[in-house]
Amino acid sequence: MNRREFLQYAAAAALALSAATNAIAQSGNAETRQNPIDKDNGGTNMKHELPALPYAYNALEPHYDEQTVRLHHDKHHAAYVAGQNKAEEMLEEARKSGDFALIQHWEKQLAFHGAGNYMHTLFWQNMAPNAGGVPSGALAKQIEADFGSFESFKKQFSAAAVAVEGSGWVTLAWKPEWKKLYILQVENHQKLVIPGVLPLLVLDVWEHAYYLKYQNRRADWVDALWNLTNWPDVEKRFDGVK
Ligand SMILES: [Fe+2]
Structure with a gap:
């Protein structure tokens, strides 16, 4: 040849x-297809587009x-x-x-x-106005099984977020092959992950995400997340992949 x-x-x-x-993508259920992330992966020559915010710019005040x-x-x-x-x-x-x-x-x-x-x-x-609280359903049970309790999960997630070196993220992710949830630090947007994990909840700890309001107080920004966490969204993602 x-x-x-x-x-x-x-x-x-x-x-x-x-x-x-x-x-394969089109054989998924309707709910999966409605996910903007899936919609964005529609074809070989398709350009990716910035998804619209699911709420108004000021909807997450005063936390964000x-x-x-x-x-x-x-x-x-x-x-x-x-x-x-x-x-x-x-x-x-x-x-x-x-x-x-x-x-x-x-x-x-x-x-x-x-x-x-x-x-x-x-x-x-993963965020919504007037959100926060605690997860329910299958996700709540899995968090208890893998982290001992919701409080232990929350402490580990916050500690991991505050301690990310430089710019990055923390994520609660599901590893289907091992049927286990993990909290992972992610440097930049893509480093340190275990291949195959599916992020369910992510928190941006790049300085661009919080510096105007929280300056160098990353821990305050991490605390604020717990008032914005859209648990129904995280639960829906888990139910779709578990
Ligand atoms: Fe960001």
């Missing part, structure tokens, strides 16, 4: 894989201020969406031209911005 034939073969294989992936929410969503999250589209576009160009000289750069950009887009999309949905 010469190079041209190989490239044609690779393009055909990628299309077949994409069609199979879409067929309007100015930060506006900047965080409209500028920072938007930049990750743009960065992901750019990386995907440049990788497509590289496949077309056969020039992979910048492959390392664009693969890193794809992971960073793609994860940034994904985590922020979850983050907005």
Whole structure:
């Protein structure tokens, strides 16, 4: 097989894989398909779009201020969406031209911005006005089984969030193969995760997420989350994957 034939073969294989992936995605239930994250992964040539906030910019006051929410969503999250589209576009160009000289750069950009887009999309949905409280149903039982109690879970999650080195996240994630919940620190948007875990609840501890209101008091920002946690959203995600 010469190079041209190989490239044609690779393009055909990628299309077949994409069609199979879409067929699997479309076989999910209606609720899964309504998830903006799933909707965003609709096809080979589809551009990712910044999902709209599920509430008004000022809806999370006083715990999360309007100015930060506006900047965080409209500028920072938007930049990750743009960065992901750019990386995907440049990788497509590289496949077309056969020039992979910048492959390392664009693969890193794809992971960073793609994860940034994904985590922020979850983050907005994980919060709601006048929320907080405690989880219920199957998620509550699993938290008790894996962390001893909700209070122990909360303490570990907060401690992990405060202690993330530099910019990053903390997540409550489900590992389907091991049927277990984990709290993981995530550096940048994508480092330190166990492959295959499914984030259910995420908290952004990049300084851009809280500095205007909380300055260097990251622990106060982490405390504020517990007044905004949209447990029904987290429970729905768990029920969909457990
Ligand atoms: Fe962020």
